[in-house]
Amino acid sequence: MNPVERVPLGRTDVQVTRLGLGLAPLAGLYTAVGEEQAYATVERAWELGIRYFDTAPLYGNGLSERRSGHVLAGKPRAEFTLSTKTGRRLVRSGGGAGQEIWAEATDLAPVWDFTPEGTTRSYAESLDRLGLDRADVLHLHDPDDHYTEAVSGALEREQVLLHRAVLVAVDRDIGEADGLPRPRAARSGDAGDAEADLRLEAQARAARERARDDGRDGAVRMDELRRDVREDLLRLVAVHDRSPAEVIARAAVRGEDRCEQSTGA
Numbered sequence: 587m588n589p590v591e592r593v594p595l596g597r598t599d600v601q602v603t604r605l606g607l608g609l610a611p612l613a614g615l616y617t618a619v620g621e622e623q624a625y626a627t628v629e630r631a632w633e634l635g636i637r638y639f640d641t642a643p644l645y646g647n648g649l650s651e652r653r654s655g656h657v658l659a660g661k662p663r664a665e666f667t668l669s670t671k672t673g674r675r676l677v678r679s680g681g682g683a684g685q686e687i688w689a690e691a692t693d694l695a696p697v698w699d700f701t702p703e704g705t706t707r708s709y710a711e712s713l714d715r716l717g718l719d720r721a722d723v724l725h726l727h728d729p730d731d732h733y734t735e736a737v738s739g740a741l742e743r744e745q746v747l748l749h750r751a752v753l754v755a756v757d758r759d760i761g762e763a764d765g766l767p768r769p770r771a772a773r774s775g776d777a778g779d780a781e782a783d784l785r786l787e788a789q790a791r792a793a794r795e796r797a798r799d800d801g802r803d804g805a806v807r808m809d810e811l812r813r814d815v816r817e818d819l820l821r822l823v824a825v826h827d828r829s830p831a832e833v834i835a836r837a838a839v840r841g842e843d844r845c846e847q848s849t850g851a
Contacts, residue, residue, distance in 0.1 A: 606638030613646020791841030
């Protein structure tokens with residue numbers, strides 16, 4: 587077996603190397619690692635041809651995502667596959683229960699959250715820590731004792747968040763994928779969606795202007811948006827059934843049109 591051969595992940599078109607790098611140890615699992623050693627580990631895996639990386643908010647209470655993202659954000663995004671997880675959100679210490687297995691302290695602690703809103707926020711916060719515009723795979727992390735909420739809330743939201751990016755995996759084999767409910771179509775048209783559209787339009791238009799001023803082609807990256815607007819974006823991806831890039835691009839055009847109309851141009 588060639589460990590760096592790229593193969594499809596299950597029945598999807600996501601490509602992974604046969605050998606991936608699990609990133610929990612980089613976050614000080616049982617023993618402190620430190621940033622430089624963590625960075626060097628990801629770099630060495632890349633040099634050896636590994637192109638599948640798995641992380642989670644829980645791993646080191648955010649350290650794994652931050653450390654792996656520090657390296658991976660500098661790599662060609664199309665060349666690797668990344669998975670992270672939902673099911674827990676990180677809150678300031680005192681609001682959640684920490685785990686003694688992590689040897690490096692942070693000011694965050696995990697709390698269970700399989701709600702659709704919590705899943706959206708967890709994903710947005712993961713992307714913020716990673717410094718990336720998307721994950722390729724989202725796992726439901728340890729849903730064993732939260733099956734109903736996980737399947738009816740988080741799983742459905744994950745599928746629309748990933749949009750055609752393909753796979754939702756369920757940890758701990760709580761059920762076969764074919765036996766899990768398919769997502770219902772997202773509904774649009776409420777006041778919250780309209781307000782989110784307007785916020786996104788304003789942010790996307792401003793980001794596009796900055797990109798043009800910087801000599802770029804005007805394309806807007808997700809990480810150029812404010813965190814609250816990124817959360818709006820992920821919800822609108824579900825509502826409009828489009829990819830994040832498509833939603834941002836359309837919002838920027840609408841924002842420019844609205845600005846021209848208001849100035850009488």
